[in-house]
Amino acid sequence: MTEITEVTEITRLRRKAVEIRMTLLKLIHRAQTGHTGGSLSNTDILTALYYHTMKHDPQNPKWVERDRFIASKGHSVESLWAVLADLGYFPKEELETYSEFGTRLIGHPNNKVPGIEMNTGALGHGLPISVGMALAAKRDGLNYRVFCLMGDGEQAEGSVWEGAMAGAHYKLDNLVAIIDRNGLQISGSTEDVMGSEPLDRKWEAFGWDVVEIDGHDFGALIHAFDSAPQVPGKPTLVLANTIKGKGVSFAENKVEWHHHVLNDQQLEQALAELQASLKSLGAPEQEGSVHS
Template sequence: MDKIEFLTEKAAQIRRDLLKMIVNAGTGHTAGSLSNTDIMTVLFYEVMDIKVDDPDWDDRDRFILSKGHSVESYYTILADKGYFDKEELNTFCQYKSRLIGHPNNKVPGVEMNTGALGHGLAIAAGMAKAAKMSKKNYKVYTLMGDGELAEGSVWEAALAASHFKLDNLVGIIDRNNLQITDNTEKVMGLEPLAEKWKSFGWEIIEVDGHNYQELINAFTKSSEIKGRPTLILANTIKGKGVSFMENKAEWHHGLPSEEELAQALEELSSKGEVI
């Protein structure tokens, strides 16, 4: 099995597992987790230097899920990687579970509690600055939502990251064009988005956020950039992989019925078998 085939099948598996987890819990942020699955699959299975048996390894790459409400893909990937037993996914959002509805650093593999939007980039910039000061070589990655970019703290952190020449920092935007109420351009216009980040001193790489080779190439290129941080603008489809969820704002935190789950799983099974 080649690399792209592996990632394709793995992402399909992650999507199936996270949907079952959401339906079992009776709650969750469905469509945003589906849109970021391919990005996170490439990061965790291909890009980041991590040790599952040593989650606190000092030289590990760091990942911050700034769009913390889309935690379902994150937990599912961590369980699949072996950070904790997959059976624990059945406790998602249940009483006394550590798998709460936003990233919880009591879960192995989770660096920081997130959920209040606009904080992830600032945290990641601080980690990247700490690496520079400590002469460490690890990279810091943070995944942001496009609706999140209305938060002023994002742009303060972007300015600081450029000022401190944090070339060990990679920001990723899950650019699915939708947020909880409507299209991002109706709620708070972002365009010209790439030019905005470029004006803040960032290297910009725009990709199809569901194309594994483009994502791999972008992360590879980010490691070659010197003297400035990199922003990967990943164009995605909210609800990706499930036909009746794609590009529909109501699935931001919509809960599939048992019949809808069965349809979704059937569609996703055609995109890759469990491995």
């Protein structure tokens, strides 16, 4: 990618991420429920994956060679619903049913929805299952990669570390785990609730290649995702340092926004801030439906 092309691509991704944030905030406000802070912190990660790195096709969601994405931190699903609707996995109008009785769009990923590989939300389950998917690709001679997004509070789950051991043991260099490291969980700072540092050295000790980045820097995100694996025979752990509530000034780095709903005035202010960010990024670019 030339320098000019990369700058254009980063601008396109930044614009898309702002649009996704606006959609998810409206989604949560309409439903009067949702995990606002974590959805805002992981939006840039999802945007880099779905609009740049991953091989996938909304018109053929079961394409055998597709890359797999597992949202292990399933409670922050609102950003994922916004992305999948925007890409055409299901009609955008269906977003209006989020959390209503009988809807497919519930508060965690639901594999009745095209584009969702598995039901998630019971923390600690996503990585072990991602290990199985990556191992299946190796044994079937397929070239897809598996991306698994975890929360930083989720690192207290023992099954995460069982999955980490297995991923390294089977030399799954087609596996990329991502930690949304925003430093906060429902009851406070992750380091106060259950200290996990030094995360980088722990994952390295379990046999993973660790890449630490700014989780809101699209240049760093696409480089980390596109270049994995940098070490053949090792799975990759992307430690993405993020800000809970990113993009909404009054929600950033506030633990109370883990699960919080905007009132009418807050929604208006948040959308105004995001609209100003969108305006500063210029006109949108055209994009196709198949990403690779």
